Amino acid sequence: MVVHNxxxxxxxxxFETEIGESLATRTDGLGMIRELGPPDLCHIVKTHSSNKNEPEIGxxxxxxxxxxxxSASLAAYINSLQYSLSDTPGWFGTSNSWKISSGTYCSYNAFSNVDLRxxxxxxxxxxAYIVTVQGERKEVSEDLWRECHVSSFLRAILHSDPQAYSATGLRRVTPVRSPDEEARLADTLLRQFSAGWALGSNAETQAISTACNHxxxxxxxxxxxxxxxxxxAADLLAPLTYASDKGVDPEIAALLADAYIHCDEEVQAVRVMHQALKAKPSCAPLLLVQAEFLRRKHQPVQALALARMAVxxxxxxxxxxxxxxxxxxxxxxxxxxxxxxxxxxxYTYVGRDLPRxxxxxxxxxxxxxxxxADYSLGEPYGAAGGNNAMRASVDSDAPGRxxxxxxxxxxxxxRLSAPTLNGTFAAAYRLLADIFGEVGWDELLMLRSQVFVMEEEYRNSAVPGAAVDDEEEGEGEGQGEGQGEGQGEGQGEGVDEDQCQNRDEDEVPLATLHQRAEIEGRTETSAKVGAEKTPATAPDAGPEPEAPAAAEHAISAAAAAAAEPEAPAAAGHGIPAVAEPETAAASAEQTQQPAQPKGKKKNKKNKGKKAQSPVEEEKGQQQQPEDETKQPEEPAVRAADSAIATLGDKMDDVSLSDNEAPADSVAAASIGPEAEAQPEAQPTVAATQEPDTTAQVAAPRIAVLEPTDAPAPASSSTSNAQALTTDSPRPGIPQVRKRxxxxxxxxxxxxxxxxxRAYTSWRSRLHNLRTTGQQVTYIFTQAEWESLGELSLRLHRPSDAKEAFEYALAIRFSAKAWMRLLExxxxxxxxxxxxxxxxxxxPVPMSVNSSEALLLALxxxxxxxxxNDxxxxxxxxxNPVCEHVVSLVRIHGLSKVRNSLVSMNLKPAVYNLVKxxxxFAEKFNVTGAQW
Incomplete structure (x- = not known):
């Protein structure tokens, strides 16, 4: 029997079922590519060298x-695969029965949206030719080659983490092997930099620009x-920043200043920011870089002022x-x-392009x-482990697979939901976890009840009034497009009173009621398919119930009353101002307002006519003089306001001379742009829309406040401009505007x-097992230990995370656990x-400077x-592994790290992988490579 390998x-x-079907599928999917595109595709056709009757294989x-x-470099790559064909054993050595007769290499050009082949x-x-989205074949120009090179380089960089991006049959090779190749690539990147906006941006960026893209x-x-x-900074950003004839490019200057800060060139960073701010004081990326710089320098007041201006x-x-x-x-x-x-x-998260x-x-x-031979990674995709796995396989306590x-x-x-978050929702969760880490869960619940409208407050403030059927609302949907979007997204929705009678009214926010209310209503239209990011209000994209008509009337009335100009004291802050408490007389008058009967529908003849609610009738009576209603702000807020007012005066007095500039002048130069008079707060879109209040709503204890002074974001709905608060503030608690x-x-x-809850249950169970002296390793599976480690990191408990990942490795090999321990x-x-x-x-963890940490990391x-091999x-x-090796080199020096690796007595093949x-550290002269 002849063996053909x-x-x-x-x-x-x-292996394909029919030769060329992968190329046809790639051509059909070109129109569905959104941003950088899928990985390159290498297709080869093999023929048998001796048996002509053997069919070709694709x-x-x-x-x-x-x-x-x-094209020469791609031809060399396909030709190198010829030497990778397996050999067939014979009488006189080995021979290759199969040869590569042809091959096609496909690389997507993300700039021109064509596939170069x-x-x-x-x-x-x-x-060499290109294939368009329509399937047409055209010639390749020099510009297309340059664009294709940059696109392939960016895919290799941004998709370098195997745990974040994987595809079937994916091979990764080093994109830049020497400083000479990097210099040639830098020239290409400089020529292509101005067209970077065509590539799109990450999931946390809305406005794509020349300095903010992939x-x-x-x-x-x-x-x-x-x-x-x-x-x-020296090879790329500095030439780009000062290349324009008009002077400094502010957005690229923000990138340059950030690079200078990270390489400890803070004086250069301050100079760049100073020059860029003179060119454009309203550059938000530059303000954010300054705010982060001042935050690291423990200047929270100035950082807060700049962050507000960036917003x-x-x-x-x-x-x-x-x-x-x-x-x-x-x-x-x-x-x-x-x-x-x-x-x-x-924003709605748009995933990365995967090959079809x-x-x-x-x-x-x-x-x-x-x-x-000595590193058993188990079944495919690392499902099993090495020596520990062999020991665990004979352990009587180890469960079977x-x-x-x-x-x-x-x-x-x-089944925890937090690991599934992506984009802005994952970033928002991290911010929420930061607040939780500072104050704890109980205090977080208290903060939530102080700043958000709870169920009992909403029920006592807005009694559901007359309902409006879907047909009548559909006829008048053209009256306020912005208002309909905001309320349809689930932020201005109401709750049926009958469904909330048996709830805990003090601990349930209004948004929870929106989620759980069983109300039949219209569903939202489907989201558009494509690369364009659209605002989103929930991690899952699905239909949401429409708000009851009575709740819409109540919130519309509040928004209409909030359209009045705000007090000058709160103007220009960029954040919610301090709430204004109600007077006792106003509260008593509101309490006496009778509630309108339910079930009353509006007359079609009066459609579009604005009905005045009791809140609007008494709005003029409840307004108080400015000096009486303003509440004193916190010292940090007052200091931030004064800092904003004096930024411009300090800008012109800054001396950038090394001999004359004092420390305070340098700090002033890094603060921000020329001060401008803060404009009066403008009502948001929701507040300016004329509400469709067709039925009067009794609000016995509602206080309508002015809209916030911060500009409403495009993706934020109308609730950011609607301020609600109760008339009985708790003593000792600062009053803020409720949302x-x-x-x-x-x-x-x-x-x-x-x-x-999962973390607390895990730690309690672990403590009980250790107290009774029971086995701990196998109470959870390896996947559960990994999930518990990630859970501990989300809750800012790295010591517990380290313990969980070590238990996961005690069961079986896990690339995720090893990577987290390396971090x-x-x-x-x-x-x-x-x-x-x-x-x-x-207990204090081991220092990263210790030899023990170095050996564990290696x-x-x-x-x-x-x-990876x-x-x-x-x-x-x-490569994430190489990045951490470079970190070890920066901490310990290359000589010590290399000698420590030699002391581990590794096999030559394994040592060559780490070598x-x-x-790389020596070739590119990273910090620590000289000692």
Whole structure:
């Protein structure tokens, strides 16, 4: 029997049912690509060298990091696969029965939205062409080659983490192998930088610009992962910042200043920010860089002032609001931090492009037995582990794989919702977890009740009035498009009173009622499909119930009354101002207002006519003079306001001379732009819309406040401009404007509660087992231990996370657990560990400068390097493992790290895998490579 081995030795092979079907599927899917595109596709055709009756075989695999700058480099890549074909044993040695007769390499050009393809025939010629979205074939120009090279480079950089991005049959290779290649690539990037806006941006950015897109994200990822911010600033950003004839480009100057700050060139950073602010004082990215710089310098008042200005100039950007909330949290103003988080604009998450492939006939994943002899990674995709796994397999307490899988299917730990968050929702959850880490759960609940309208307050403030049927609302939907969007998104919705009678009225926010009320209503229209990011109000995109008509009338009346001009004291702050308490007389008059009977429908003849509610009738009587209604703000807020007013005066007095500039002048230069008179607060879109109040609503204890002075973001709904508060404030509690809790924020609070409940149950069970001396390792499966480790990190408990990941490795190999432990050993969570020691009194963790931490980190590096080599990840850099090796080099020096690795007595093949990281550090001269 003749044995024909048609598989590659060290490259994955996906075999086609029909030759060329993968190319046809890729062509059909070009119109569905949204941003950077899928990985490159390498398709080859194999023929039998001796048996002519043997049919040809088509196979393919995906590639990240290959050089796509010319057709010659792609032809060389396909030709190298010829030497990877497995050998067939014979009488006189080995021979290859299968040969590669032709191949096609496909690389997506994200700038021009075309697929560049190079077809190679062996022996024969090379044919390069492009395929458009319509399937047309055209010639390739030099500009298209340059765009394709940059697109392939960015895909390799931004998709370098195997745990964040994976595809079937994916092979990773190093995109830049030497400083000379990097210099040539830098020239290409400089020529292509101005067109980076065409690539799109990350999930947390709304407005795509020249300095905020996937290109700039990839460059910062490439240089920042190795700590080479000095090279990033000198080779790329500095030429781009001062290339314009008009002077400094403010947005690129923000990137340059941030790079200078990270490479400890703070004086240069201050100079760049000073020059850029003179060119454009309203540049929001530059203000955010300054705010972060001052926050790190422990100047919260100036940082707060700049963050407010950034929100003012970029109200639709999530980064600006998130930075403001982060600074509020750091300064201890948790009320405004929660309100600012509630006002953050949220965007629908658009996932990364994955390859569309047909159903394969078979897939081959070849093994490398010489390396894996002492490192058993178990079943495919790292399902089993090494020496620990062999020991656990004979342990009587170890459950079988069938029992383990059955336990995972019914596990509550693996069904937590927080790990599924993406984009702005994941970032908002981290901000909420920061607040929780500072104040605790009980205080967080108290803060929520102080800043958001609760159920009893809403029921006592707005009695449901007459209902409006869907047909009549549909006829008048053209009256206020902005109002309909805001209320349809779940922020201005009401609640049926009968469904809330048996609830705990003091601890339920209004948004929770919106979620649980069983009300039949219209569903929202489907979201548009495409690359464009759309505002979202909840992590899940699904139909939401329409608000009851009576609640819409109540909130519309409040919004109409809120359209009055705000007090000048609160103007220009960019955050919710301090609430104005009601007078006793106004409260008594409101209480005497009779409630309107339910079920009363409006007359179609009076459709569109504005009905005046009791709140509107008494609005003029309840308004008080400005000097009587203004509430004193906190000292930090007053100081921030004064800082904003004096920014411009300090700007002109700054001297940038090294001999004359005092310390306070440098600080003043880093503060911000020229001061402008803060404009009066403008009502938001929801407040300016004329409400469709067709039935009077009795609001016995409602206080209508003016809209916030911060500009309403494009994706934020009308509730940010509607302020509600009760007439009986609690003594000793600062009064802030109450808001309607956004639906997505209430979802995040519930996710945080589920995480905290799972964490508390786990720690209690672990304590009981240890007290009684029982086995701990196998009370949870490996997947559950990994989930508990991630849960601990979300709740800012890195010591418990380290323990959970170690238990996961005691059961079986886990790439995720090794990576998290490597991050802990290299000091990624050092700040979190310091806070944990201060808050909870846990033992002080080992220092990252210790030799013990170095050896543990190198052990994790070895295991992850073997795992990456097993799954065809030959990319030296950018690679998360290499980034942590560079961190070790910066801490300990290259000589000590290399000698420590030699002392581990590794096999030569395994040592060569890790040695590639040291060679990268030497070639590119990272910090610590000289000692």
């Amino acid at each position: 048609d598989c590659l030795q060290d490259v994955p092979d996906i 196979s393919y695999h995906h590639v990240l990091g290959a050089d796509t700058s010319s 190079v077809q190679i025939k062996i022996p024969g010629g090379v044919d 290109l700039t994200d990839g460059l910062r990822r490439y240089f920042g992962g190795a700590g080479r911010f000095a090279d990033y 003012k100039y970029a109200p639709s950007e999530f980064h600006a609001w998130a930075k403001l909330a982060h600074i509020y949290t750091g300064s201890g103003d948790f009320h405004r931090a929660l309100l600012t988080l509630n006002a953050c604009p949220m 492939v047909p159903a394969p006939r078979r897939i081959n994943y070849p093994l490398k037995s010489d390396i894996l 069938v029992e383990e899988m059955a336990q995972n299917e019914t596990s509550d730990i693996l 309607l809790c956004e639906r997505w924020l209430d979802n995040l609070i519930m996710m945080l509660f589920e995480d905290l 802990i050993y290299t000091g990624k969570f050092a700040e979190m560990q310091k806070k944990e020691v201060a808050r909870y009194g846990v 052990d994790a590096v070895v295991w992850l390097s073997v795992y 097993r799954w065809y990840n030959n990319m030296v850099y950018p 590639g990281y040291f060679e």
